[in-house]
Amino acid sequence: MRSASTFNPPTRILLGPGPSGAHPRVLRAMTAPILGHLDPEFLRIMDECNDMLRRVMGTENRITLATPGTGTSGMEAAVMNLVEPGDKVVIGSCGYFGDRIVQMAERAGGVVTRVTSAWGSPTDVAGVEAAVKAAGNVKLVGIVHAETSTGVQTPVEPFAKIAHEAGALLLVDCVTSLGGVPVTVDAWSADAVYSGTQKCLSAPPGMAPLTLSPDAWDAVKAREVPCNSWYLDLSLIEAYWDERRAYHHTAPISMVYALHEALALVLDEGLEVRWARHEQNGRALQAGLEGMGLVLHADEGYRLPVLTTVRIPEGVNDAEVRGALLKRHSIEIGGGLGDLRAKVWRLGLMGESSNPGNVLLALSSLGKILREQGFKADIGGGISAAAAGLEGA
Numbered sequence: 001m002r003s004a005s006t007f008n009p010p011t012r013i014l015l016g017p018g019p020s021g022a023h024p025r026v027l028r029a030m031t032a033p034i035l036g037h038l039d040p041e042f043l044r045i046m047d048e049c050n051d052m053l054r055r056v057m058g059t060e061n062r063i064t065l066a067t068p069g070t071g072t073s074g075m076e077a078a079v080m081n082l083v084e085p086g087d088k089v090v091i092g093s094c095g096y097f098g099d100r101i102v103q104m105a106e107r108a109g110g111v112v113t114r115v116t117s118a119w120g121s122p123t124d125v126a127g128v129e130a131a132v133k134a135a136g137n138v139k140l141v142g143i144v145h146a147e148t149s150t151g152v153q154t155p156v157e158p159f160a161k162i163a164h165e166a167g168a169l170l171l172v173d174c175v176t177s178l179g180g181v182p183v184t185v186d187a188w189s190a191d192a193v194y195s196g197t198q199k200c201l202s203a204p205p206g207m208a209p210l211t212l213s214p215d216a217w218d219a220v221k222a223r224e225v226p227c228n229s230w231y232l233d234l235s236l237i238e239a240y241w242d243e244r245r246a247y248h249h250t251a252p253i254s255m256v257y258a259l260h261e262a263l264a265l266v267l268d269e270g271l272e273v274r275w276a277r278h279e280q281n282g283r284a285l286q287a288g289l290e291g292m293g294l295v296l297h298a299d300e301g302y303r304l305p306v307l308t309t310v311r312i313p314e315g316v317n318d319a320e321v322r323g324a325l326l327k328r329h330s331i332e333i334g335g336g337l338g339d340l341r342a343k344v345w346r347l348g349l350m351g352e353s354s355n356p357g358n359v360l361l362a363l364s365s366l367g368k369i370l371r372e373q374g375f376k377a378d379i380g381g382g383i384s385a386a387a388a389g390l391e392g393a
């Protein structure tokens with residue numbers, strides 16, 4: 001039998017598409033004593049999570065909670081609760097996660113129009129507008145704010161206007177943006193927004209913040225057939241998060257502790273300060289990669305600071321480079337997904353992982369390995385370009 005003593009996860013520097021590194025305060029919170037899920041002290045912690053979630057998401061929506069499960073549980077809760085069989089849905093997809101929303105909406109029985117953009121460009125405003133008009137009587141328009149497969153940020157406001165002029169609800173995936181780039185649910189007038197704990201909130205994977213506007217909640221309440229998912233039925237989950245405290249599932253106690261501490265850390269730092277930190281480190285990394293002679297993949301003007309896609313140079317072995325980074329430097333970066341497999345690397349600077357030291361370490365380590373692979377990376381040029389971007393940090 002294998003001994004339990006073989007359990008010894010190393011400390012990695014997580015610079016991939018998630019999970020990101022967690023703050024020690026978050027990890028410490030997870031070792032606190034387990035409370036019953038109806039213990040008054042636990043309920044108080046949940047209420048605080050609720051208040052902090054509203055502040056971090058920029059909303060006064062009453063229906064604001066966290067679903068049990070990773071970011072995908074938030075996506076599935078939003079889609080399965082809002083889409084009924086026969087509902088018309090338009091999804092603007094510019095990458096892997098947009099496609100995942102399409103699959104879910106189809107499984108929910110929706111009649112889905114997918115408006116596809118190139119993997120590296122933002123979601124197509126005119127295309128979505130035309131699709132909404134052509135379909136008529138659309139119930140839900142969905143987009144991904146921060147597309148982690150491509151490193152692209154899609155501005156939300158135009159889609160809110162398109163959806164609301166057509167009498168539809170707007171769903172926005174903010175899994176990678178929340179806590180890293182501005183997410184302002186009420187200012188956007190977005191109707192269904194979800195995220196995850198493991199990206200810019202810097203807690204382990206395991207919960208998904210979610211908020212619904214009053215209109216979206218009305219749509220959930222007005223369903224003719226119950227939601228296809230029992231576990232993620234928001235009417236049932238909400239009855240536990242609100243003052244009724246009706247048992248639905250046993251809350252993942254330690255993950256709620258982690259969420260609580262992660263949100264407190266975001267608010268202690270201050271949203272604006274935190275956004276500026278991610279912006280500065282992300283732009284410095286991007287300047288550094290270009291300074292080394294590499295080519296960024298995402299369209300200029302739409303690049304996320306928290307997730308950078310960079311093209312793998314001709315003749316360089318994707319797996320060998322990522323393997324060497326992990327083995328020699330304990331750095332994790334991400335490979336390409338779907339259409340971008342073996343074509344790009346994905347470098348995340350999310351939450352705790354977003355700091356100047358990691359920017360410089362990533363550049364020098366990657367530069368050295370690229371030179372071994374025969375690509376003449378200008379390491380000095382890259383480091384000085386990044387350092388210029390970090391000045392004043």
Ligand SMILES: *Cc1c(COP(=O)(O)O)cnc(C)c1O
Nearest residue numbers: 070071072097146148175176196
């Ligand atoms: C990571 C991610 C998800 C899924 O989150 P999991 O925690 O992996 O379930 C969904 N959407 C986007 C944009 C993501 O980056």
